[in-house]
Amino acid sequence: MRLIDAHIHLSEMEYTGHVDELITDAINAGVLALITNSTNLKSCQNDIALAKKYPGLVYPALGIHPWNVNNLSENEVEDTIAFILEHKNSVKAIGEIGLDNKYETIWEKQTSVFDKMLHLAEQIDTPVIIHSRGTTDKIVEMLPSYRVKKVLLHWFSYPMTTLAKAIDNGYYITEGPPVTYSNGIREVVDKVPLTHLLTETDGPVIYWKPPYNGQLTKPSYIRNVVASIAEIKKSPMDEVAEQIVHNFEDFFNIKLPP
Ligand SMILES: [Zn+2]
DSSP states (O other): OOEEEEEEOTTSGGGTTTHHHHHHHHHHHTEEEEEEEOOSHHHHHHHHHHHHHSTTTEEEEEOOOGGGGGGOOTTHHHHHHHHHHHTTTTOOEEEEEEOOGGGGGGHHHHHHHHHHHHHHHHHHTOOEEEEOTTTHHHHHHHGGGSOOOOEEEETOOSOHHHHHHHHHTTOEEEEOGGGGTOHHHHHHHHHSOGGGEEEOOOTTSOOOSTTTTTOOOOGGGHHHHHHHHHHHHTSOHHHHHHHHHHHHHHHHTOOOOO
């Protein structure tokens, strides 16, 4: 069965020293591609190095995460943009970028960085991978004013009215391990057309509930995610997996091995 992880953070600290092991786990589980999402300049540089080390398996999404905007060095936004432009031929998306309403004290900085990241995606004509905790309605409202062609809303959880709008706009949704235990996420998966759904682990985020039980998040979790989606969609698991692979190829413009 062919599987994909459209959203992981291989350069985060929790994965230091574990990447080879994660790659082996991915290969053994049939995960054919991982999009490693950056969160600051350092992880952009490391993600490019990982994509070179594991060609045809690890692909980079580069950008500045909203949680990081307060910890940036003086010229980090400009330096990150310059770095991304320099590597634009390898970059598969601008991500993980967005807005988070839990960090309202840095709201102005978040919006300024997010705006710059969206303009960068326009400039190099790449998809965007969006973090939108508590801000999905706002983001879905503002995106049409940018010339961004492909949008992936990562870990979409609410509100359902915005989900309908996002689907209408042709946006893609990624869901991960919570689909096996969260009723809210299962409802989202039920509503999103299978042609616009992708799978993710969002590792190193840890999932405390069964069957994950707080272990280090691995790409092989994708198998459980697909099994749960198949159950919700009342479709055979291999057909669901194959459709998700096609969605991945269309969204990122990457051809995966048969
Ligand atoms: Zn993430």
